[in-house]
Amino acid sequence: MRSKSKSETEGNFSPSATLGNQSQSYTMGGNSPSATLDEYSNSYTKGYESSSATLGKLSQSRTEGYNSHSATFGDHSQSYTKEEFAFSVTFGENSNSKTEGEFSHSVTLGYQSQSYTEGDEACCVTFGSCSLSETKGKNSITCTVGNRSIVKAHHGLVIIVKYDKNNSPLTAYSALVGGKILDVTIEPDKYYGFDEEGKFRMFTQEEVLEIVRPFY
Structure with missing residues (x-):
């Protein structure tokens, strides 16, 4: 019982x-x-x-x-904090992490997890495949390490890793919002990632939902 x-x-x-x-x-x-x-x-x-x-x-x-x-x-977990200097961490598959506040941080280390922060100088990192890493705020860092993952930032630095056809990491790319990765300009509040053909490009919201929906 x-x-x-x-x-x-x-x-x-x-x-x-x-x-x-x-x-x-x-x-x-x-x-x-x-x-x-x-x-x-x-x-x-x-x-x-x-x-x-x-x-x-x-x-x-x-x-x-x-x-x-x-x-x-744990698997299928959610974590949420709201205020300045808050932290949110999940370690499990299909996890979600969210913070709202200045100097907030959000980290997920699990398969196909999502991470979101809203605050100045915040950091957002995901280590899962088909994940979404998103920040809103000045001087933030948006980083995704997993294969077929997506980044979205309003301001600050974005970091993303490219994988080969054997799902092995090849190279990490980074740029400030307004800068370029592989000749693609990183616009604020837009989704970016590598598609199935290994091309770095902008993604629509519908495309992102198709990637993360099965695991979100």
Whole structure:
């Protein structure tokens, strides 16, 4: 029989943890951690310097607060933070990572994952095939390392890796928005990547959805 545990605290420095399937963990207060360690879990914190972590399949992690952190380590995971100096990390297949705030960072290291940040001087990195890496903000870095992945940036530096027909990495290319990669000008808020023929070009939103939809 599956456990349906729930842990909930409100207050400063208050930890909350659940160990069971389909469990939830919730804290609200300054510097409050929240952790769930199983499948189908949820973790949520809201407060100053809060942290949230889930380790299991189909789990969600969310923090809202100054200098918040959110991490999920499992397949089909989602991670979300919203405020300045926030971090969002997922380590699993088909994962999603999102931050909103200045100096925010978003990292996914999993197969066919997506990463998104919105804030000045933010970094966005994906290490999965057919992934989407997107930033909005000044002086940001948008980087995708996986094969057939897509980059989109409003401002700053974009980095993308080209693969050969055997799915082996060949070369990494980089340019500032407004600059060129392989004679293609990188326009703001446009999708770019290498197609099935190995040509670097601009992609339409419909084409990007066809690439990431099966795994998003």
